[in-house]
Amino acid sequence: METKIFKKENLDDAVELLAKGELVAFPTETVYGLGAIATKEQSVKNVYAAKGRPSDNPLIVTVANEQMMAKYAKEVPDRAKKLIKAFWPGPLTILLYVKPGALPDAVTGGLPTVAFRCPDDQLTHDLIGRLGYPIVGPSANTSTKPSPTTAMHVYHDLKGKIAGIIDGGATRVGLESTIIDLSVEQPIVLRPGEITPEQLSSVLGEKVLINTGKVSDKDIPKAPGMKYRHYAPSAPVVIVDNPEDFKKINYSEKTGVMALETVLEQLSIPTENKFSLGQDLTAADHNLFGGLRYFDEMPEIEQIFVQGFDEGETSLAYMNRLSKAAAGHHYRNNN
Structure with missing residues (x-):
């Protein structure tokens, strides 16, 4: 077709x-x-x-x-x-x-x-x-x-x-x-x-x-996005809650990073391995899916670290999508 x-x-x-x-x-x-x-x-x-x-x-x-x-x-x-x-x-x-x-x-x-x-x-x-x-x-x-x-x-x-x-x-x-x-x-x-x-x-x-509950395998969800895996690129996604932690990560040429411009400026990694979420949370909302797709089209990328936000109700939507993409995987849980 x-x-x-x-x-x-x-x-x-x-x-x-x-x-x-x-x-x-x-x-x-x-x-x-x-x-x-x-x-x-x-x-x-x-x-x-x-x-x-x-x-x-x-x-x-x-x-x-x-x-x-x-x-x-x-x-x-x-x-x-x-x-x-x-x-x-x-x-x-x-x-x-x-x-x-x-x-x-x-x-x-x-x-x-x-x-x-x-x-x-x-x-x-x-x-x-x-x-x-x-x-x-x-x-x-x-x-x-x-x-x-x-x-x-x-x-x-x-x-x-x-x-x-x-x-x-x-x-x-x-x-x-x-x-x-x-x-x-x-x-x-x-x-x-x-x-x-x-x-x-x-x-x-x-x-x-x-709503904070999960839909069981046998139940039909009332709305999209409540039951199944969503928003995920091929490479595993890891949420980085503290911007300072980006400096602690051991990067390689197979690592992608999505963060605010102020965070990316501090990282000495190749430009193509960076994706800017913009200057603030509003920009990050707009750019999140674009960044996940950017790295999904780079088969050499094997892991993606993405900045998380804790800004109350204004960050609910962003963190909802990112948490699903990362299957709840946070960088701090690796320490």
Whole structure:
């Protein structure tokens, strides 16, 4: 299969492919998503096949607006309306009860709930608006690999497996959306993102919990990123919690380092073995997946040391993704 690259002026061609049941990757402000019409069961199943994704891992439904979501949600409670007013379009995914039979089990994993997202990206809004249907939108990468933040990342993973990619440039945020579960009595964040629990609590006027539990092998996760290995390059990743510890590591030509610019400046290792996360945590959020992909394309790299952050709720999303990529492996545990 030929994988075509579409620009803004070719959007109708991408719409036509989706309408025919084909898979097309699309940009969002967080990462690139892999699109298929959410009501077409076979197309949705093809998403799992293209990604190599476990079939019991539910998919997010990407909508153009609240009105489109209301066609598929069993109810849109006041809590959801408050969050939509404050954060949509934007990097917030809302888990609600789904209308029975409105979406195939391939989307919901057979659960009575589904996660809805309205991205802050005009190309994607135009795409869904012209299509007239919501689309599923898991990250457009091979399952377990770092999420894609450019069209070329998608092409690297899915060339020949999908019909097209809409190139909207590099994504702004770089980490997937926050997922909040509103199907329960007390709202709970299932996956941290740019929008923090504190911000959600402020809008809702009630405490928002943070999920810290793991999903067992026999259970179906309510949202993406809760059960399976994610974001990992081929080489093992090690989290370095204390920036001073970077000076204690015995580096070789087979070692990669991802850290803030101020840390990298102090290390006498080859430039190609360094990847800058930028000047601060916000930049690190944006650059994390790009760095993991950078070293994943260097087969000679056998270990990657990555800077960790402890900055409260603002570092939750970054550390959530990095911890999964590193399988919880921290440098301090080696001492």
